[in-house]
Amino acid sequence: MSGFSYLIRALAGRDRLTDNDRALIETLPHRRRSFPKGAQLVVEHSRPTESCLVTGGITAREVFLSDGSRQISAMHVPGDFVDLHAFLLKLMDHSVVALTECEAVFVPHGELLRISEQSPHLTRLFWLSTVIDGAIQRAWIASMGRRSPLSHISHLLCEMYLRLQVAGLVEGDTFDFPISQPDLADMLGLSIVHVSRTLKELRQLNYFTWDGGRVRMLDYKRLAKLADFDPTYLNLIQEPR
Amino acid sequence: MSGFSYLIRALAGRDRLTDNDRALIETLPHRRRSFPKGAQLVVEHSRPTESCLVTGGITAREVFLSDGSRQISAMHVPGDFVDLHAFLLKLMDHSVVALTECEAVFVPHGELLRISEQSPHLTRLFWLSTVIDGAIQRAWIASMGRRSPLSHISHLLCEMYLRLQVAGLVEGDTFDFPISQPDLADMLGLSIVHVSRTLKELRQLNYFTWDGGRVRMLDYKRLAKLADFDPTYLNLIQEPR
């Protein structure tokens, strides 16, 4: 199995891929690397010459403020071309960190440049993937500003449920999601203590279980209602782009 | 003066534009429209066939939750190709609203498609502009999660100061910024009352004045320090992309 199969799956969910598109992706020169939990795949203020794509595990974008506090601004699952941004931004404004043990594939920027010169269609699909990241970030902003912690966590779980489905990582109604409460707190913008209390409250509703790093969706519909969840922003529709 | 001069200025700040790039932009078919304060330029859940570019005034992206609350996830100034997203996303996950009286230019998606087929370089610059929007959103997420309201507002003012400078809309140390406190509250994720109190506290520091919709920067350096502001994410550097 190629390191690009998750990516191909994710893109194919948004637009029909030609054989040429597939071939261009599958023949991309790259190197594969593994990272332990907590390792940084890409470091803030660095100037990468390659962009990385998650092929296993869960990664996040993080920044640290000068008082030592941390904020996570995005989570990425297999198939996400996490660091495509760097191809255009050049200088990293954040780090990419492994929230679980994970695996990623690194593609030289020169190859991305070549794709952008040779295949307008694939370029638009790569562009699309960065634009979907932006849509997810806007949804996170709405959650942080206007959802209660209860609703915010619910929204996050609904989102991850669908995103992991795209990657084919949901089995029935369960999926691996071994995210710690400290990491969760840094995503939600809350204290660890409050995350713990909110999860307790949420568990009592029995819309899902979450033990041993594995989530089981018991009542997605009610959870989505509690979260005021509208999946439009995930662009889960296949259409010409 | 063409409706595209702000855009050209913004792009030229990030990479050297060829004569061909300029010509392609300047000859884009388009229509120009004006909007009163409060009008929606693009409506949530619609399926635009054109993308809009702000050429005057300030616009924002907004979403409403089912309880009636509103969150603003981005602000856009002249030169920002606000709705370039829609070219790829197809279905709007938010609205674009005029925070002040404003003017915008609408470009048909067919023309953007043509550019993406004909000019890889300009395509990358358009792509870049959506990726910078994403970087700004990540900075907003960090502000919402981990900055105090005092620091959050300071950060926002530093950001707008630099972004309006790019557009050439800062005169000396002052710029128009006629944003109401209700709108600010919906950006910051706070109540109107708290915004009022925080602004009062901030004014007492004398780092800036803000009367009659006009901001004067008195001590940008101290304000940036209070905000923990690092402009890296705005990509204000000209380099080959």
Added chain:
DNA sequence: CGGCAAATTGACACATCTCAAAGCCTGTGG
């Protein structure tokens, strides 16, 4: 088995929201 990070709980402090009222500013119509 031991050690360390994660998760949980309680008590208390503090930040922020809600509600309510008053003052201010601006544009409009008489």
Added chain:
DNA sequence: CCACAGGCTTTGAGATGTGTCAATTTGCCG
């Protein structure tokens, strides 16, 4: 030119939400 309406801004008081600190328990990994 004035009166008025409506939205914005400010202020106070009290309720609620969330953070901090500290201690305990749990669970995992070496």
